Amino acid sequence: MKFVKIDMTSQGITTGDVPTEYEGLGGRGLTSIMINKEVPATCDPLGPENKLIIAPGYLSGTMLVNTSRLSIGAKSPLTGGIKESNVGGTAAADLAHLGITAIIVEGQPADREALYLIKIDAEGQVELVDAGAYRGLRTYELVRRLKEAYGEKNSITCIGPAGESLLTAASIQTTDADGRPCRAAGRGGLGAVMASKGLKAVVVDRGGKATDPLADADLFKACAKKYAQAVRDDDFTSVLAQLGSAVLVGSINAVGAFPTRNAREGQFDGVEKITGETMAEVIKERGGACTHMGCAQCIIRCSNEYVDKEGAYVTSSLEYETIWSMGGMLGNDDLDAIAKLDFLCDDIGLDTISTGVAVAVAMDAGYKPFGDAQAAIEMVEAVAEGTEMGKLIGNGPAAVGEHFNHDRVPVMKRQSMAAYDPRAIQGMAVTYATTPMGGDHTAGWVVADNLEDFGGKLDRFSAEGQVENSRNSQLHMAAVDTVGICDFAQSGFAAGLDTVCKMVSAKLGKPFGEDDWAALGIRILKAEREFNRKAGFTKEDDRLPKMFYEEPLPPHNKVVVVTEEDLDGTWEF
Amino acid sequence: MEIRVKLYGALGKDLREHDPLKGMTVELPEGMRILDLIEQLGIPRKKVGIISVDGRLVKDTRVLGAGNFVRMYRPIFGG
Numbered sequence: 001m002k003f004v005k006i007d008m009t010s011q012g013i014t015t016g017d018v019p020t021e022y023e024g025l026g027g028r029g030l031t032s033i034m035i036n037k038e039v040p041a042t043c044d045p046l047g048p049e050n051k052l053i054i055a056p057g058y059l060s061g062t063m064l065v066n067t068s069r070l071s072i073g074a075k076s077p078l079t080g081g082i083k084e085s086n087v088g089g090t091a092a093a094d095l096a097h098l099g100i101t102a103i104i105v106e107g108q109p110a111d112r113e114a115l116y117l118i119k120i121d122a123e124g125q126v127e128l129v130d131a132g133a134y135r136g137l138r139t140y141e142l143v144r145r146l147k148e149a150y151g152e153k154n155s156i157t158c159i160g161p162a163g164e165s166l167l168t169a170a171s172i173q174t175t176d177a178d179g180r181p182c183r184a185a186g187r188g189g190l191g192a193v194m195a196s197k198g199l200k201a202v203v204v205d206r207g208g209k210a211t212d213p214l215a216d217a218d219l220f221k222a223c224a225k226k227y228a229q230a231v232r233d234d235d236f237t238s239v240l241a242q243l244g245s246a247v248l249v250g251s252i253n254a255v256g257a258f259p260t261r262n263a264r265e266g267q268f269d270g271v272e273k274i275t276g277e278t279m280a281e282v283i284k285e286r287g288g289a290c291t292h293m294g295c296a297q298c299i300i301r302c303s304n305e306y307v308d309k310e311g312a313y314v315t316s317s318l319e320y321e322t323i324w325s326m327g328g329m330l331g332n333d334d335l336d337a338i339a340k341l342d343f344l345c346d347d348i349g350l351d352t353i354s355t356g357v358a359v360a361v362a363m364d365a366g367y368k369p370f371g372d373a374q375a376a377i378e379m380v381e382a383v384a385e386g387t388e389m390g391k392l393i394g395n396g397p398a399a400v401g402e403h404f405n406h407d408r409v410p411v412m413k414r415q416s417m418a419a420y421d422p423r424a425i426q427g428m429a430v431t432y433a434t435t436p437m438g439g440d441h442t443a444g445w446v447v448a449d450n451l452e453d454f455g456g457k458l459d460r461f462s463a464e465g466q467v468e469n470s471r472n473s474q475l476h477m478a479a480v481d482t483v484g485i486c487d488f489a490q491s492g493f494a495a496g497l498d499t500v501c502k503m504v505s506a507k508l509g510k511p512f513g514e515d516d517w518a519a520l521g522i523r524i525l526k527a528e529r530e531f532n533r534k535a536g537f538t539k540e541d542d543r544l545p546k547m548f549y550e551e552p553l554p555p556h557n558k559v560v561v562v563t564e565e566d567l568d569g570t571w572e573f
Numbered sequence: 574m575e576i577r578v579k580l581y582g583a584l585g586k587d588l589r590e591h592d593p594l595k596g597m598t599v600e601l602p603e604g605m606r607i608l609d610l611i612e613q614l615g616i617p618r619k620k621v622g623i624i625s626v627d628g629r630l631v632k633d634t635r636v637l638g639a640g641n642f643v644r645m646y647r648p649i650f651g652g
Contacts (some may be wrong), residue, residue: 235620236650242583250581251646254623255630277581277593449648453623453630454648491650 001101001212004126006118007049008108008197014064015127018101026058028084029482029524031073035082036527041534044168045077046196048108054095054202055103055156057086057484059503061096061211064224065231066489068093068296070157070174071481076188076537078168078354078396079413079438082531083188086481088295089156089174090206097208098124109198116198119150122205126298131200136161138347138384139173139181140203141549143439150203150356152179158201161384167394170195173346176294176303182316182343183294186351187415187440189396223503227492228434234491241291245320245488246276246421249328255451255460256555257424258324259417261331262357262364264411266424266553270333274323279306279335287311298555300488306339306453315343321441321480324419325356330363333368338373348384354396355380357416360398362389365404408547413438415535418456421549422533422560423545423553425450426458429562431469432469434542434570444474463562475521478528482520524573529571539568574603574639576610582647584616596644607633607643622648 002019022030031053043049053073060067070092076083098120109116134142139160146156156175163170170191173181194200216221231237239247249271252258256266272278280290286307294317295301303317318339326332326341342479345352359376362368368375381391392400393415397416401409410417415438422429427446435443449469450460458465480490483504493500497514505512532541548560579596580588591597601610607624611633623646624631637643 236648239583239647242586246580247647248649250644251623251649254625254644254646272594274579281593451623455622488650 002099003102003104005104005106006126006128007107008105008109008116008117008199011109011116011128013128015126024058024504024512025071025482026060026101027055027086027482027484028073028478029520030055030097031071031084032524032526035073035075036531039075041075042536043075045075045080046192050075050193050196052070052105052190052193052197053102054105055101056092056096058482059507060092060484062224062503062507063216063221064485064503065228065297065299065365066295067484069481069484069486070095070185071484072172072185074191074193077166077188077192078188079415079436081413081535081537082436082528083190084437084481085185085187087172087174087183087185087367088486089155089176089183090296091157091174091202091204093296094204094206094208097211098204099208099210099212099456099558100124103202105197105199108196114198115199115200117203118167118199120202120204124208124210125338134200136164139349140347143175143179143181146201146203147179147552153206155204155206156181156201159191159194160347162349162394163388165391165394166192166195166390167379167383168192168399169351169358169394169396171345171349173349176316177296180316182346184240184346184351186353188438189306191349209357212507214507216506220503223499225507226495226499227503228299229491231492237300237491240300240488242496243276243280243290244302244304244317246279246318246323248276248320249323249325250275250277252420253328255424257421258328258408259419259421260328262329262360262408263421263553265406267555268328268331268333270331271328273333274327274335274338279318279323282335283307285397292316294485298486300486302488308336312337315502316340322352322356325353326376329356329360330373330376332373332376334373337377341376343557344377344380348380350380350383350394353418354416355393357397357410358393358400361400361406361409362393364406364408365406366401367404391567407545409545410547411439412544413541415439419551420447422548423558424556426463427458427460427466427470427563429544429548429560430466430567430570431474433544433567434470435474436525436532441479444470444477445487446470446473447521449473461556461558461561462475463566466562468565471570473541473573475518475525478521478524479517482524499535542567542570574601575599576601576637576640577642577648578610578614579642580642582649584620584645584647588614597611601637604635607631607635610637610643611645620647621645
């Protein structure tokens with residue numbers, strides 16, 4: 001249980017115990033509460049006052065399955081508000097195995113040309129190393145060279161050229177179980193924050209043996225076993241292993257909620273070429289892997305390895321959101337091009353959602369025709385080349401819309417929405433508009449709750465009950481992102497919320513019950529909302545673009561009916 | 574009557590004649606509902622979420638007609 005603080009101004013490193021006020025926190029709860037307390041809300045997100053906080057979930061590194069989630073938090077240069085973006089891979093487990101609760105990167109080198117990497121060895125010794133030789137490298141080449149220098153047995157969390165160029169759609173990439181930098185903390189432009197600290201990579205030895213002790217190991221073990229069994233027993237777990245998150249393509253398109261051609265339509269005529277089912281057949285035929293373990297301690301294996309016609313690796317893992325942002329959103333039904341775009345984003349260090357939607361907005365504005373996959377590839381390559389168009393794309397859809405004076409830009413707090421159109425799933429209108437994170441689906445995924453055929457109780461075209469449902473989902477997710485359980489492993493909650501709470505308690509050595517779980521969610525959302533308020537956000541920022549109120553979405557031809565008054569009631573508790 | 578069926582989300586994994594890309598053709602007596610089709614295919618009803626016929630969402634009580642294209646999707650979870 002220790003904090004590693006790195007002052008980039010002085011290059012000083014201090015390691016100390018976690019202060020009492022942050023006890024029991026990890027992941028998003030820790031990053032958000034700490035940022036609200038320690039970062040001046042009005043600061044320049046790319047200046048010395050901002051902090052980049054890298055924190056494994058509270059349960060990361062324990063024996064509980066599917067807990068290698070790494071939260072990265074800062075003030076976002078994209079939204080101007082608080083941001084937490086979490087990612088899988090192996091780094092969270094590796095840091096937790098070293099007993100590291102968080103790495104806090106503060107300050108800024110006086111020499112703005114300086115570039116460093118943080119190296120943490122198997123004993124937890126932290127060193128700041130000159131990384132000037134790695135300047136400008138794309139992530140795959142960077143990782144190859146860092147492994148050459150430090151050995152294969154390291155997790156590497158890093159930025160690519162997009163981050164180094166301080167672009168606001170820049171991601172932070174991290175290595176998967178096979179050591180590829182294909183996992184992204186994509187949202188919010190945190191790659192630019194990392195670059196602003198003069199930091200290119202964090203290299204962590206995978207052999208740590210200093211995991212925090214458990215106060216009640218027997219209780220923890222019993223609960224972890226029960227939880228894992230619930231994940232294994234869940235029907236959807238096996239589906240994820242066969243098709244990954246891409247299984248969503250067919251169903252979301254079927255219900256008319258798959259934003260197509262910059263959200264002009266809710267169904268894509270070329271969808272059958274890009275469904276999860278099609279992807280799986282293509283991968284199988286070419287000898288790739290449909291079932292792949294991407295993250296440490298994962299028992300779901302929703303990842304995949306997409307290969308080309310010759311069987312050579314293209315990318316991992318091709319996911320629903322990217323198939324949408326680089327596929328349906330662009331009117332592009334070329335799965336190979338989508339896979340290539342996914343790889344390019346990982347390699348250049350870009351959020352696939354913001355990047356794809358930025359390209360979609362450019363196409364909608366007439367820059368290139370929808371469906372032109374080659375043009376999309378060139379636009380993403382242009383980000384690494386540093387051209388004017390590349391800078392626009394790398395700054396996300398809002399920047400592209402401003403450049404072309406085009407107002408069909410599906411962003412909330414300047415961050416792109418995800419692959420669920422709020423006109424066809426009204427609950428997502430509430431989540432997109434009111435999460436402090438900006439347009440974000442993971443903050444409160446209420447899709448199934450809105451679909452009767454999937455067991456949902458809400459009418460997806462009505463505002464009734466949507467605010468309360470989204471609020472509850474957002475509060476719950478804030479706690480989930482704090483303990484570091486993978487979104488797809490939430491099936492384990494079938495073992496009971498009390499099972500999860502008992503595990504927190506068994507680590508903490510203090511009582512932690514279901515009321516504490518609820519209180520944790522509220523504490524986090526309050527901190528995040530407070531930060532945004534101090535940064536200048538008002539209720540007018542909890543809004544959707546007018547296209548969602550004015551343009552009926554085919555085929556159901558509905559608009560968002562959740563009112564501004566409804567939205568304003570979301571956080572009145 | 575003959576209808577075309579395509580199953581998503583690995584619903585057709587145990588049906589040898591189901592091609593994940595093309596689906597399958599099913600011979601059904603006249604007047605059968607989607608519920609009957611699901612039973613004939615041997616798929617547990619709870620595993621089927623959304624159902625569409627010729628691209629339009631329908632309930633499982635819908636009576637099928639010759640030449641219909643039925644798509645069935647498994648309930649989803651995630652993000």
